[in-house]
Amino acid sequence: MTSSHTAEPLLDIRDLRKEFPGQPPSVAVDDVSLTVTEGETFALVGESGCGKTTLTRLLLRLLPPTSGSVRFDGTDLLSLDHAALRPFRRQMQVVLQDPYSSMNPRLRIADIVAEPLVTHEEWARGRRGRARTRERVCELLDAVGLDAGIVDRYPHEFSGGQRQRISIARALALEPRLVVLDEPTSALDVSVQARVLDLLADLQQRLGLTYFFISHNLAVVSRIADRVAVMRQGRIVETGTARQVFTTPEDPYTRRLLDAVPVPDPTRARRTAAVASESAESTIV
């Protein structure tokens, strides 16, 4: 694959492999190579169990790979020790699928959203830090379309869509460059899903974020992705721009996926989705 020579990719994954022990060992990620350019939305699609989550865990260094490399902005993450990894942790944030298990039920919203701040920012600590952090949390909640008055509530008081917004607010707290979204909308109702996707698109535009977006839902992917990789049984079977993959798929597996779920032309899909979410504006997420 020849990528454009304009800039070094933000994320460069080479021959990444993960075997889980067993008889025989199961290969969850099978020599995956892909690059993500700054500012784009890169979508990884594949059916359940094909290794998407494992791949994100590898690239976030939550799980040691069997072999391969992950470079973030030119630095090999896998060679870094715990301390050297810290500055990179703040540039890569994650939003996970299940809005119910992604928040500590015993923490208030203020503390949930502030966690990245108190972990990485000197100013966020101590008594004076508390007030400043709180201010920042309110800003963030505002940015994701939530009322700042909720800071003292607990997660169980919110709906799935609201929680996912809270997760997004937390992911943005440190102004990261890369946000990994592991099926961020698959647990949500369709209308709520559309609004969260709109929010993500809006934030990307304003903050210049790069998304690594995981989904098994081709309709969702066609709405937001610039480039798409199709994963099957741990392997990437096809990569390309969203238009290429959706209109002229090369791999037979991709073709089968597309046949199973009719997906309109991505540009048209975006327009219709925008209209759809306009009309959904009055409903509460």
Place this chain on the structure above:
Amino acid sequence: MTTTTAPAPPVDAAPPTPRPGAARALLHNRLALAALVFLTVIIVCAVFAPLIAPADPNAQNLLGRLRPPAWQSGGSTAHLLGTDQLGRDLLSRIIYGTRVSLLVGAGAALLAGTIGTFAGLASGYFGGWTDRIVMRVADVQLAFPAILLALAVVGFVGSGLWYVILVLGITGWVSYARVVRSEVLSLRSRDFVTEAHAIGVGHLTIMRRHLLPNVMAPLATIGTLHIAAAVVAEASLSYLGLGVPKETVTWGGMLADGQLYLGTSWWIAVFPGLALMLTSLAINITGDALRDVADPKAYRR
């Protein structure tokens, strides 16, 4: 964008768990209330024993030995629950006895709880050899009866209130550790812990912020059970003469005194026994109620 996201009614929040039988819940609550009142009385007795007790618990009166309770013939209102074989006022002794019982119960539970919580957190969270070592030590600990350890301690270093607390505390940690460990095993793969790792939160902070608060409810339950068990264990040790020194008033010591006179002066043993039983029962009931109210929210889904 100007969304008007009202934080109010969670649209797709988990449905509230139905309460099993309102009548039963009420009955249960009444029982818990009674237990709580009883425990409060016991605690007040322990703290203000010198003010409440009608007599000095160690004042002997050989002329007034083995007096029956006030309502029996031969009893007097001067000694509501009668006197023992040395003429000491039983009611006063029971009131003073609450001190040792509660101190040992609370002290042992606190010590065991602290050790067990740390051990369980570490073994559940880190797994691997940490887990293997902790669990192996726990097995050894369980195979070695607390009473035997107490005997050894008394034999080698002597008896005393603090030794009793130490022995019961050190031997009691295993149940805490096991429960904390199994809770942590399920918590550590939850998304909020994964996200904390991704953010770069340190191990100790994850344990303190994300794990510990989520194991408090089961800890409280075990804690109450253990307090009750420690109160009984202290009584057993004192009954065997292995607990606190003879001069200190304890329910176990009173039981031991009273058993010789069970045929003729039953009250010497029965009243401290009753106090012990009711206290242990009240603590258990309170513990159950605690567990019920600790998690009204379906946060586990």
